[in-house]
Amino acid sequence: MIRRPYYGWVVALVAAVSMVATLPARSQGLGIATEQILADFRIDRIAWAEINLWTTLLGAGWAIVVGRLLDRFGSRVVLTGTLLALGAVVALLSVATSILSLVVLLTLTRGIGQSALSAVSLAVVGQWFAGRLAAAMAAYAVAMSVGFMVAFPLVGGIVQAYGWRAGWLSLAALLLLALAPLAWILVRRGPEDLGLQIDGMAPAEVTDGPASLIGWDWRDALATRSFWVFALGAALFGLVASGIGLFNESILAERGFDAGTYYQSLVVTALVALVGNFWGGWLADRWSMPRLMTTAMAVLALGLAALPHLTTVTQVMLWSGLMGLGSGFVMVLFFGFWARAYGRRHLGRIQGAAQVLTVLASAIGPLLLAIWVERTGSYASMFSMLAMLMALNGVAALTVRMPTPTEVPLRLARSST
Numbered sequence: 001m002i003r004r005p006y007y008g009w010v011v012a013l014v015a016a017v018s019m020v021a022t023l024p025a026r027s028q029g030l031g032i033a034t035e036q037i038l039a040d041f042r043i044d045r046i047a048w049a050e051i052n053l054w055t056t057l058l059g060a061g062w063a064i065v066v067g068r069l070l071d072r073f074g075s076r077v078v079l080t081g082t083l084l085a086l087g088a089v090v091a092l093l094s095v096a097t098s099i100l101s102l103v104v105l106l107t108l109t110r111g112i113g114q115s116a117l118s119a120v121s122l123a124v125v126g127q128w129f130a131g132r133l134a135a136a137m138a139a140y141a142v143a144m145s146v147g148f149m150v151a152f153p154l155v156g157g158i159v160q161a162y163g164w165r166a167g168w169l170s171l172a173a174l175l176l177l178a179l180a181p182l183a184w185i186l187v188r189r190g191p192e193d194l195g196l197q198i199d200g201m202a203p204a205e206v207t208d209g210p211a212s213l214i215g216w217d218w219r220d221a222l223a224t225r226s227f228w229v230f231a232l233g234a235a236l237f238g239l240v241a242s243g244i245g246l247f248n249e250s251i252l253a254e255r256g257f258d259a260g261t262y263y264q265s266l267v268v269t270a271l272v273a274l275v276g277n278f279w280g281g282w283l284a285d286r287w288s289m290p291r292l293m294t295t296a297m298a299v300l301a302l303g304l305a306a307l308p309h310l311t312t313v314t315q316v317m318l319w320s321g322l323m324g325l326g327s328g329f330v331m332v333l334f335f336g337f338w339a340r341a342y343g344r345r346h347l348g349r350i351q352g353a354a355q356v357l358t359v360l361a362s363a364i365g366p367l368l369l370a371i372w373v374e375r376t377g378s379y380a381s382m383f384s385m386l387a388m389l390m391a392l393n394g395v396a397a398l399t400v401r402m403p404t405p406t407e408v409p410l411r412l413a414r415s416s417t
Contacts, residue, residue, distance in 0.1 A: 016121070066115075
């Protein structure tokens with residue numbers, strides 16, 4: 001008898017494509033159009049940096065809102081609706097004519113895309129996988145990384161050839177006419193909607209209907225040390241990644257390297273991050289999540305500590321590999337930890353809360369580095385401090401106990417007696 005492939009893999013692929021669709025809402029994606037936007041609206045770079053910061057901060061809270069909607073209405077409705085909303089806002093952004101409309105629409109793209117759609121995309125996979133969650137999240141991370149690697153040059157080519165407005169209008173059409181219908185057709189709330197048992201879940205853990213899904217109440221989850229250790233570790237990585245990502249060329253120039261070395265380092269980081277996705281997924285099935293978090297933090301701390309001491313191109317490439325490997329591990333952890341630890345009951349709200357912290361840290365990262373280098377004249381001491389924080393988070397991860405979805409927290413146990 002031929003066994004049919006588990007339908008969750010289809011959902012995971014749609015979720016990964018949806019994450020790639022957040023490109024126009026992210027700083028890296030917006031960077032493709034930055035120079036043309038500055039010229040269009042006659043904005044200087046300092047004002048643009050401030051707009052970037054505040055629109056990100058104002059959009060951060062959307063992840064919590066959409067998490068609540070996801071827990072109530074399910075993956076299909078919320079993912080499709082979020083894709084449609086992002087497509088509509090991106091279309092309006094492509095025809096914006098005033099600075100006020102630009103700021104308002106950028107805030108909406110941050111909230112709907114960078115915060116809400118990211119949180120939904122991640123939570124959708126957790127709704128479908130249990131036993132092979134680590135493998136699913138590793139595959140998701142790889143598909144997402146490859147998707148971004150393809151999307152950036154394609155969108156960049158359209159922007160260079162036809163202008164940023166045409167590029168953003170093309171992205172809006174893709175969201176509205178292709179991705180949203182695809183999500184509606186292919187995605188379901190969970191295996192229960194297709195009469196399936198969630199992958200890897202023991203028969204005793206199966207419950208009737210979405211209202212009784214196994215898992216923690218979101219308030220109990222946010223009260224655990226493990227939530228904060230993993231959420232703050234991911235946020236710290238987001239701070240470092242956004243700061244280095246925006247100023248990487250300047251950082252390497254401070255060490256005496258040219259732009260060519262910078263571009264080579266980007267390729268190495270991206271390729272090794274894919275290896276980190278695969279390896280992290282493999283380790284997540286064999287190690288505890290806290291142990292893998294400690295390893296990820298140690299690799300990133302080593303990379304940050306080494307950064308101020310790079311003197312050769314070979315060392316830059318090795319450093320890029322360390323940062324890529326650590327980022328690959330963190331992606332698998334951030335994508336997979338919440339469902340494995342806290343279950344599916346309030347996964348949207350739990351993952352949304354963690355997403356808010358990551359978005360806030362990512363907004364602060366570039367500004368923190370810019371202020372530091374302006375006041376001290378060098379990035380070096382900041383990277384040393386960030387390396388210490390990474391190491392401390394790694395040590396903290398070793399001290400936390402890994403929750404399980406079937407636990408009943410003491411508050412709930414008392415209320416039921």
